[in-house]
Amino acid sequence: SQTIHQWPATLVQPVGSPLSLECTVEGTSNPNLYWYRQAAGRGLQLLFYSVGIGQISSEVPQNLSASRPQDRQFILSSKKLLLSDSGFYLCAWSVLSSAFFGQGTRLTVV
Amino acid sequence: QQQVKQSPQSLIVQKGGISIINCAYENTAFDYFPWYQQFPGKGPALLIAIRPDVSEKKEGRFTISFNKSAKQFSLHIMDSQPGDSATYFCAASRGSARQLTFGSGTQLTVLP
Numbered sequence: 579s580q581t582i583h584q585w586p587a588t589l590v591q592p593v594g595s596p597l598s599l600e601c602t603v604e605g606t607s608n609p610n611l612y613w614y615r616q617a618a619g620r621g622l623q624l625l626f627y628s629v630g631i632g633q634i635s636s637e638v639p640q641n642l643s644a645s646r647p648q649d650r651q652f653i654l655s656s657k658k659l660l661l662s663d664s665g666f667y668l669c670a671w672s673v674l675s676s677a678f679f680g681q682g683t684r685l686t687v688v
Numbered sequence: 689q690q691q692v693k694q695s696p697q698s699l700i701v702q703k704g705g706i707s708i709i710n711c712a713y714e715n716t717a718f719d720y721f722p723w724y725q726q727f728p729g730k731g732p733a734l735l736i737a738i739r740p741d742v743s744e745k746k747e748g749r750f751t752i753s754f755n756k757s758a759k760q761f762s763l764h765i766m767d768s769q770p771g772d773s774a775t776y777f778c779a780a781s782r783g784s785a786r787q788l789t790f791g792s793g794t795q796l797t798v799l800p
Contacts, residue, residue, distance in 0.1 A: 584731075610785055621694075621777060621792040622732070629785050637787070668731050672786050675720040679731035 580605035584669045584680030591687055597642075597656040599683050601669030604650065609671040611652040613644055616666040616682075628652060659687045692780050694791025701798050707765040709794045711778035714759065718780035722788070723752065723763050726775045735776075736763070768798045 584601045591597060603609055610629050614622040624637045626644035634644050641660050645653045652669055664687045669680040694711045701707045711721075722737035738745045738752040738761065745752045751764040765772055778791040 610787075612787065622788075622790040624787055624789070627785050627787050635785065670731075670788075675781060675786055676722065676734055676737060677781070677786065677788055678734060679724075681731045682729075684729070 582680040588684045599654040601652045603671045612670040614668040692791045698795045709763045712760045717782045720781045724777045
C-alpha cells in the first residue's frame with residue numbers, strides 16, 4: 579500500500595533562517611506531488627505541484643521554492659523565512675484523481 | 689473562476705441528525721469533486737468523491753449529491769455521530785496534474 583512521510587511534524591524557526599521540509603512517498607511510481615499551505619482556521623492553498631522529476635509548477639509567487647530530486651521525493655525550501663510563512667504545510671500525492679495527504683508540518687516563524 | 693465556494697462555515701448538529709454541507713464552483717473544466725475530513729493537527733483524509741457524470745454517490749453514512757447544471761455539489765452525513773466532529777473540505781480538480789482547488793471548510797460539531 580502507498581504511504582506518505584512528511585517531516586518534521588513541528589518546527590519553530592527564526593525570521594531570516596532557511597527552511598527545508600521533506601516529503602517522500604512509498605508504494606507508487608511517478609506520482610503527482612503537491613505542497614499545500616493551510617493558515618489557521620482556513621482552507622488549503624496550493625503552493626507547488628510536480629508531475630515528474632525536476633518539473634515544478636508554482637501556483638503562488640512567494641518566498642518559497644520546491645524541488646523534486648527523485649521520483650518520490652518532494653522538498654519545500656526557503657532561503658530566508660518571513661513571519662508570514664507560518665502555517666501548516668501539507669504534502670500530498672496522486673496517481674489518478676484522488677489525492678492523499680501527509681500529516682503535515684506545523685511551522686512557526688518567530 | 690478557480691474558486692470553490694463552501695457553506696456553511698460552521699455547523700452544529702445533534703447526534704443522529706443529518707449534516708449538510710454545500711459547495712459551488714464556476715470553472716466547468718473541473719471534472720472530479722472529492723470531500724476531505726480533517727481532524728485538528730492532522731492532514732486531510734479523503735472521504736468520498738464524485739465525477740460530474742454521476743448525480744449521487746453513497747458510501748455508508750456519507751452521500752454526495754451533484755447538480756451539474758447548477759454547478760453545485762453537497763455532502764450529506766446521515767445519522768451524524770460525535771466522532772464525525774471535524775472540519776470538512778470540498779474540492780475540485782482538473783487537468784493532467786490533478787491539482788485540487790479547495791473550499792474554505794466547514795467546522796462540524798455533533799452534539800452527544
